Amino acid sequence: MIDVQHLSKRYGSFQAVDDISFEVERGDVVGFLGPNGAGKTTTIRILTCYHPASSGSATVAGFDVFSQSLEVRRRIGYLPEAAPLYTEMRVREYLRFRGKLRGMTHPDIVKAIGRVTDLCWLSEFIDRPIGQLSKGMRQRVGLADAIMHDPEVLILDEPTIGLDPTQIRETRNLIKDLGARHTILLSSHILPEVEQVCSRTIIIANGKIVAGGSPAELREKLSSKGRIVAEVRGPRPEIETGVRSISGVQKVDISNVDGWVRVSVESSPERDVREDIFRLTSSNGWSLREIHREGGTLEDFFIQVISEQAGDRAAREKTPVGWDGPRVTGNLKR
Amino acid sequence: MQKTLTMMQRELGAYFLSPIAYVVTAVFVFTSGLVFGLGVFQPGGEASLRELFDVWMLLILVFVLPMLTMRLFSEELRSGTIETLMTAPITETQVVLGKFLGAFAFFLVLLGTLILYPILLASYGPVDFRLLLCNLLGLLLLGGLYLSVGLFFSVCTRHQIIAVLVSFVLLALLTFAAQGLAPYVAWAWPRVLLQQLSIRAHFHEFVRGMLDLNHVVFFLSTTAAFLFFTVKMLEKRRW
Numbered sequence: 001m002i003d004v005q006h007l008s009k010r011y012g013s014f015q016a017v018d019d020i021s022f023e024v025e026r027g028d029v030v031g032f033l034g035p036n037g038a039g040k041t042t043t044i045r046i047l048t049c050y051h052p053a054s055s056g057s058a059t060v061a062g063f064d065v066f067s068q069s070l071e072v073r074r075r076i077g078y079l080p081e082a083a084p085l086y087t088e089m090r091v092r093e094y095l096r097f098r099g100k101l102r103g104m105t106h107p108d109i110v111k112a113i114g115r116v117t118d119l120c121w122l123s124e125f126i127d128r129p130i131g132q133l134s135k136g137m138r139q140r141v142g143l144a145d146a147i148m149h150d151p152e153v154l155i156l157d158e159p160t161i162g163l164d165p166t167q168i169r170e171t172r173n174l175i176k177d178l179g180a181r182h183t184i185l186l187s188s189h190i191l192p193e194v195e196q197v198c199s200r201t202i203i204i205a206n207g208k209i210v211a212g213g214s215p216a217e218l219r220e221k222l223s224s225k226g227r228i229v230a231e232v233r234g235p236r237p238e239i240e241t242g243v244r245s246i247s248g249v250q251k252v253d254i255s256n257v258d259g260w261v262r263v264s265v266e267s268s269p270e271r272d273v274r275e276d277i278f279r280l281t282s283s284n285g286w287s288l289r290e291i292h293r294e295g296g297t298l299e300d301f302f303i304q305v306i307s308e309q310a311g312d313r314a315a316r317e318k319t320p321v322g323w324d325g326p327r328v329t330g331n332l333k334r
Numbered sequence: 335m336q337k338t339l340t341m342m343q344r345e346l347g348a349y350f351l352s353p354i355a356y357v358v359t360a361v362f363v364f365t366s367g368l369v370f371g372l373g374v375f376q377p378g379g380e381a382s383l384r385e386l387f388d389v390w391m392l393l394i395l396v397f398v399l400p401m402l403t404m405r406l407f408s409e410e411l412r413s414g415t416i417e418t419l420m421t422a423p424i425t426e427t428q429v430v431l432g433k434f435l436g437a438f439a440f441f442l443v444l445l446g447t448l449i450l451y452p453i454l455l456a457s458y459g460p461v462d463f464r465l466l467l468c469n470l471l472g473l474l475l476l477g478g479l480y481l482s483v484g485l486f487f488s489v490c491t492r493h494q495i496i497a498v499l500v501s502f503v504l505l506a507l508l509t510f511a512a513q514g515l516a517p518y519v520a521w522a523w524p525r526v527l528l529q530q531l532s533i534r535a536h537f538h539e540f541v542r543g544m545l546d547l548n549h550v551v552f553f554l555s556t557t558a559a560f561l562f563f564t565v566k567m568l569e570k571r572r573w
Contacts, residue, residue: 073423084414088351100340
């Protein structure tokens, strides 16, 4: 349904999207996950034909977004971030206008408005001016607009941003329901959201795809990625060199906590370095008051990926440190 | 075509929902009424609207029409609705033409308020209706040009104030200053160009009742040029 190949986009000297490739199959609900400024909106804008790509290609529903833009736009429903609407129009008027823009006939429009008002709980304020509606209601109007022509592909940019918790839950449920009928690509920077709604995720940071898979796989990668934290009493420089010399250790953070030295160690996932740390401390006669494993969070993951990319850039083509899960830059087909 | 009309309908409808359009209408009716009452509708005067059209109407329209066009794109750029609009299956040309026609339709509403004046004049003396038709044609062409210039500056900025000011300055210069400035230009071809661009000189022929294809072509081609620039500015985002 969506096929993206080596897509790049630069704004002046800023590389917003850097050579990404992925595919979305018919019927998939794919979550596009990344921190703010990762390139999610840029990618979405390219897919919806709003911006052109600097290089690479993308097709949606079999049509090229650049050369067959009208065909693509006919087949997508798009909810931009913040759901911009004409505030002076009434909801019904707006939907009618949007239907006509898409070349729908009058009876079709009437039918579609009936369907989407039910689906998006719009019936109480269908004849109210959009300017009077709250943020959450507007979001639903935007969503109603995106699905009214029953598009093959639905693209939602941060569909729950700015909503209150009840509205977030309602919107997620709605998206889940829609997933049964449409191929959906949605962007988000919240992991639980993507976990609940999507069958597959693509993680993007600094314009690059850094990981992908089902939400469960992702959760697994994050937790196996965890770090070991130990608190040791002893001379700090010796502790640091000792820990660094343990094989498999990739990254060491050292800090002082009320007289103890707190060591935070990241290692390759197949190596459990807890025993090595214990042996190190006992052989040197240092006392050890705590050693435990911390599960990785998505935030950690993002931060790590970003710093890793910065390191990568500095030492290009050297063995990358840190994240060593599947380094997805090619196809992300399941 | 259908989509252009849809777009036009929306823009025309939006005017009736916006306070700016009502203020613009009030200003238009008030100022044109003032000129008519004090300048044209006098005992012993000529039974024509030449007095109103020759300078005053130009002055009023230079002010009023950019206010109609300023929000057409600037507002969409500011609020982000341009994104929903341009990701719908509609071409840039359809959007620009639709917005232009919407503004033009509202301009017709403004002109409609003038209908009372010839009727009043006719009850006091013979009105040359062919002259009036020629004046009207001139006004329509002039309005089209002003609206297309306003539309162009509206697509250039997300600030309505900038759009309205820049169009106002450019239109005022081309309308009133081009001919006056021309003699001071030393080089031959810019001088001729400036003279040729004088909107008032072209419009004056319509006010005199001269229907010369030259001037019709001037208005139509400049309007088309600005609409074309507007389409290109809107497409620029794609490049």
